[in-house]
Amino acid sequence: MRLIFGFFLSFSLLFSSSLDNTIHQKNKELKLKKIEYRKMDKKLSKIAKKILTAKKEQSDLEKKxxxxxxxxxxxxxxxxxxxxxxxxxxxxxxxxxxxxxxxxxxxxxxxxxxxxxxxxxxxxxxxxxxxxxxxxxxxxxxxxxxxxxxxxxxxxxxxxxxxxxxxxxxxxxxxxxxxxxxxxxxxxxxxxxxxxxxxxxxxxKALYKKRFNRIKKSRRSLERKLAKLKIIKQEQKDAIEAKRLKAKNRKDLEVEVQNNRDSSVSIASYRGGKTISPLKGSRLIKKFGTYIDPIYKFKIFNKSITLKAPYSGSKVRNVLKGKVVFSENSGGMLGRVVIIEHARGIHTIYAKLSRLAPGIYVGKQLSKGSVIGKVDKSLMFEVTKDNKHMNPLKLIHL
The missing domain is CATH 1.10.287 (Helix Hairpins)
Incomplete structure (x- = not known):
């Protein structure tokens, strides 16, 4: 068993080394895209408000x-x-x-x-x-x-x-x-x-739709990463079984309900105590659960919460003792993503990180309150338990 584990570890290191040059070349492009996405985020909220305001003003003018x-x-x-x-x-x-x-x-x-x-x-x-x-x-x-x-x-x-x-x-x-x-x-x-x-x-409005589709695509990207780690889609299996099911899992992930109308999401129950907030001094700006898009009026299930940072460069902390099982610069909307595995089948996901703390890598053991990185404006925080999504506010204090 140790020999097999050593083989897979060596193969992973070799594969990682071959991608170093490509990742280095893409870093500049990802930074530029990050700036672009921030601008589009701001534009997105303004467009939604303008559309609703203009329609109301037009109706009022017609009445007058x-x-x-x-x-x-x-x-x-x-x-x-x-x-x-x-x-x-x-x-x-x-x-x-x-x-x-x-x-x-x-x-x-x-x-x-x-x-x-x-x-x-x-x-x-x-x-x-x-x-x-x-x-x-x-x-x-x-x-x-x-x-x-x-x-x-x-x-x-x-x-x-x-x-x-x-x-x-x-x-x-x-x-x-x-x-x-x-x-x-x-x-x-x-x-x-x-x-x-x-x-x-x-x-x-067309820009809004395009922007929304990009957000949805980023969401699917994170889902694929979570599924790859066997957090949501399936329990952890050995490497051979994972390779055999890889194609099937990818296909399953692509068959996502149009407009993200996820009415069949399994919600985990949790009766344990609450822990610290990952972002001290933050405020909630996007809730967990179903909400209605203000323009297109369809239902969207939000599997995470978004916390507004008190200032640019706010520190993000690990909420429970655990081990880093995923750490990657995803670019786009998600930025840097860290996933930590905890006891009792709990995983916490931290996205939109602007930078990672030194020494954050896969396999790293972290204590509660350890700094894992920083955010510029907001943190996307998600929790799963026993392969099901869970309302993060049941786990943390705000």
Whole structure:
């Protein structure tokens, strides 16, 4: 058995040595890709927010424009009615003014023609019989004429007030119509801008889908690594059996449910105590379990949690005593990945590491709290137990 183990160990070292040159050449490319993926991560969240915000704003603008159209129509009808009523009042005022002027002219003419002598004689204190009669007739006529004139004056005052009120209303309605018209123009312009934005977001949507597919591909890459280590897909077997099943396992891994709709994921139960967080001072930004994509509305099962680092270069620690069974720079979304095997069938997976601590290699025994590496922005942390996924928050304190 030792001879067989030695053979496999020698073969692994030889194979690793032959890849050293290739890995060295790819390191620069992986670093550049890492920068690119970070930018795309930031862009991804912005696109999702923009799409939802633009759709809501477009809907609100359409409602406002419809309301303004209704208000303008109602005010225009009211304005036309007031204008007609104002024109009628103007005609009535002109008619009454003419009537008053006619009566006043008639009265003045009568006084001048028929009563001038009577007034003159009265002032001279030499009245005659005829002048006295004429004076009395004048007083009666003047009284009647004065009453009629006062009535006309009151009527004119009332009409003037009504006309002033109508003019005030007319002015207010004109102002409202102008305001609504300007708002309608403004909202129409904004609506056109939103239509352009929606078209632009349609292109961004394609980018979102492409980005999502890359994330899914990275997820599958990690699954293949986990399956290769016999953590999820199968229990550990000897090297001969693993080689025989290699092709079948790869095929099984490729048959992943479209859009990652994993409703059949086995969840491990855990009733043990909790341990330390792998990232001190972090906060949870992505939960374990099923969530709904904000744009495409399909369900996605997230098999890990994502912790936001308190600062760039935050240290990542091993949460339980165990042995390193996998350590690799996967590039892309996952960055550097470390998998540690613990007691009771538990494995912990640490992804998105920006750098590894010195001395982290496969076979390395680690105590609880040992530093395994650092992260720039966030850590993807996953836990499996007895070949099943497990909610990491049941194992660690935050």
């Amino acid at each position: 424009i419809a309301s303004l159209e209704k208000n303008i129509k109602n005010n225009e009808e009211q304005y036309i009615n007031l204008k007609k009523e104002g024109e009628k009042l103007s005609k009535d005022l002109n008619r009454i003014n003419s009537k008053i002027a006619s009566k006043q002219d008639k009265f003045v003419g009568l006084v001048a023609k028929n009563f001038s002598m009577a007034l003159a004689l009265e002032e001279l204190k030499e009245p005659t019989k005829d002048s006295v009669i004429m004076q009395e007739m004048y007083e009666v006529y003047a009284k009647r004429n004065s009453v009629a004139i006062e009535n006309l004056k009151r009527e004119i005052i009332s009409l003037n007030k009504k006309q002033a009120s109508l003019k005030e209303k007319e002015g207010l309605i004109k102002l409202e119509i102008a305001t609504y018209t300007n708002e309608r123009l403004d909202y129409t312009t904004k609506k056109k801008e939103k239509e352009k934005l929606i078209k632009a977001l349609a292109r961004d």
